[in-house]
Amino acid sequence: MQPDGIVRRRTNAAKSRAAERERGDKIRTQVVIVGAGPAGLLLGRLLENHGVETVILERRSAAYVLGRVRAGVLEQGTVELLERAGVARRLHEDGLVHEGVELRFDGERHRVDFRALAGRTVTVYGQTEVTHDLMDARAASGTATVYEAEQVSLHDFDGASPTVRYVKDGVGHEIVCDFIAGCDGFHGVSRAGVPAAALQTFERVYPFGWLGLMVEKPPFSDELIYANHERGFALCSMRSPHRSRYYVQVPLDERLEDWSDARFWDELRRRLDGETAQRLLTGPALEKSIAPLRSFVAEPMRFGRLFLAGDAAHIVPPTGAKGLNLAMGDVGLLAAGLAEFYEERSEAGIDAYSSRALARVWAAERFSWWMTSLLHRLPDADGFTRRIQRAEFDQLRWSQAAARALAENYTGAFGR
Ligand code: FAS
Numbered sequence: 001m002q003p004d005g006i007v008r009r010r011t012n013a014a015k016s017r018a019a020e021r022e023r024g025d026k027i028r029t030q031v032v033i034v035g036a037g038p039a040g041l042l043l044g045r046l047l048e049n050h051g052v053e054t055v056i057l058e059r060r061s062a063a064y065v066l067g068r069v070r071a072g073v074l075e076q077g078t079v080e081l082l083e084r085a086g087v088a089r090r091l092h093e094d095g096l097v098h099e100g101v102e103l104r105f106d107g108e109r110h111r112v113d114f115r116a117l118a119g120r121t122v123t124v125y126g127q128t129e130v131t132h133d134l135m136d137a138r139a140a141s142g143t144a145t146v147y148e149a150e151q152v153s154l155h156d157f158d159g160a161s162p163t164v165r166y167v168k169d170g171v172g173h174e175i176v177c178d179f180i181a182g183c184d185g186f187h188g189v190s191r192a193g194v195p196a197a198a199l200q201t202f203e204r205v206y207p208f209g210w211l212g213l214m215v216e217k218p219p220f221s222d223e224l225i226y227a228n229h230e231r232g233f234a235l236c237s238m239r240s241p242h243r244s245r246y247y248v249q250v251p252l253d254e255r256l257e258d259w260s261d262a263r264f265w266d267e268l269r270r271r272l273d274g275e276t277a278q279r280l281l282t283g284p285a286l287e288k289s290i291a292p293l294r295s296f297v298a299e300p301m302r303f304g305r306l307f308l309a310g311d312a313a314h315i316v317p318p319t320g321a322k323g324l325n326l327a328m329g330d331v332g333l334l335a336a337g338l339a340e341f342y343e344e345r346s347e348a349g350i351d352a353y354s355s356r357a358l359a360r361v362w363a364a365e366r367f368s369w370w371m372t373s374l375l376h377r378l379p380d381a382d383g384f385t386r387r388i389q390r391a392e393f394d395q396l397r398w399s400q401a402a403a404r405a406l407a408e409n410y411t412g413a414f415g416r
């Protein structure tokens with residue numbers, strides 16, 4: 001019995017397949033997962049809990065994957081999924097439950113009360129920690145993850161017996177499987193391996209990016225602050241009571257080397273009102289990076305025996321804190337469909353996966369686009385656009401319905 005109480009079965013067939021892998025023979029497994037980010041790792045965990053065997057192929061090292069700083073906010077549905085996966089112990093110990101968020105527009109403030117308006121909360125717990133918890137669980141169960149797998153390529157996924165090839169330490173390998181899950185992010189090989197005629201994509205690239213900085217200093221506010229200021233958007237977030245994360249909107253062509261810590265703190269202070277700026281605790285950056293903003297969706301999310309999940313299928317601007325949560329939602333649907341296939345020999349779940357996932361994806365795309373349009377200084381904006389932004393902000397203050405819609409979308413009430 002494992003620490004989380006889940007009993008896992010290693011059938012004789014699974015043991016012999018593991019031995020084949022050791023010998024470098026043509027390998028057989030049930031599901032090959034490409035990518036060991038949060039989507040791939042959670043899918044592997046959920047399938048393992050149903051006795052479905054997987055192999056995860058990851059291009060980078062585990063240390064590299066853990067070194068990426070990304071999302072910070074988990075919807076209630078994501079927390080529940082991680083609980084079902086048996087990996088939520090640290091999340092409940094260290095995660096910070098938030099019941100609301102503050103919006104600012106040219107210094108005026110408005111708090112959106114998630115609990116009162118939507119009866120839900122969010123949890124602040126870094127994507128890095130989620131990935132760490134999932135990696136630890138997979139390592140503890142001895143399930144195969146091949147890190148630094150090179151030249152991964154997908155074959156015959158339009159038939160009943162797809163194969164995946166890769167090179168590890170100069171040795172070529174081939175895995176025969178039932179299904180492939182493309183969880184390899186926006187720049188992965190899975191979506192790229194689909195014939196262009198079979199795929200429809202939709203995209204918006206925003207004319208600005210987010211310069212993010214992590215600092216080992218306590219946050220000055222108990223909740224997140226999203227600020228629309230004449231100089232540009234700013235976000236005050238956190239990872240723990242001792243570690244804060246901040247973002248400022250920058251032009252697309254901005255260079256990271258032009259942003260000293262001092263310049264970052266000075267710009268952030270300018271986008272917060274005087275009283276807040278004085279409470280801001282600054283220090284040396286633990287991490288600093290610029291991320292572009294894009295809305296992107298690939299349809300459908302299934303091609304025969306290949307399924308796309310997470311950033312491999314869609315991207316949202318981080319303004320609505322949806323990227324990681326969407327990836328987790330995809331995986332919850334895909335894992336349920338695949339488990340149903342193996343346990344009940346029913347294809348209903350996998351047949352419905354793409355349409356059900358896309359309904360949630362487009363709801364999150366709309367909300368993330370709306371939050372981005374509301375809160376950023378749009379470079380080509382005229383006076384009309386700025387006044388519409390102000391009117392949107394004012395409506396949130398006088399209309400419970402408008403504020404409730406934001407609370408429901410931000411906490412992921414849609415489609416759960
Ligand atoms: P990921 O990209 O996390 O993981 C894909 C994995 O596949 C990677 O480990 C990659 O190395 C691997 N891979 C790629 N190609 C491969 C190949 N050919 N073979 C094998 N493996 C391969 N979301 C938020 O909600 N809030 C945020 O603040 C936020 N900030 C972000 C900042 C940045 C810079 C980026 C890029 C994204 C951010 N996101 C944010 C979104 C992010 O959190 C994603 O939604 C989340 O990482 C999605 O997880 P995955 O789908 O697992 O994709």
Ligand code: PHB
Nearest residue numbers: 071072237318319320321
């Ligand atoms: C973060 O803490 O990194 C974060 C929080 C909320 C967002 C985006 C990023 O909308």
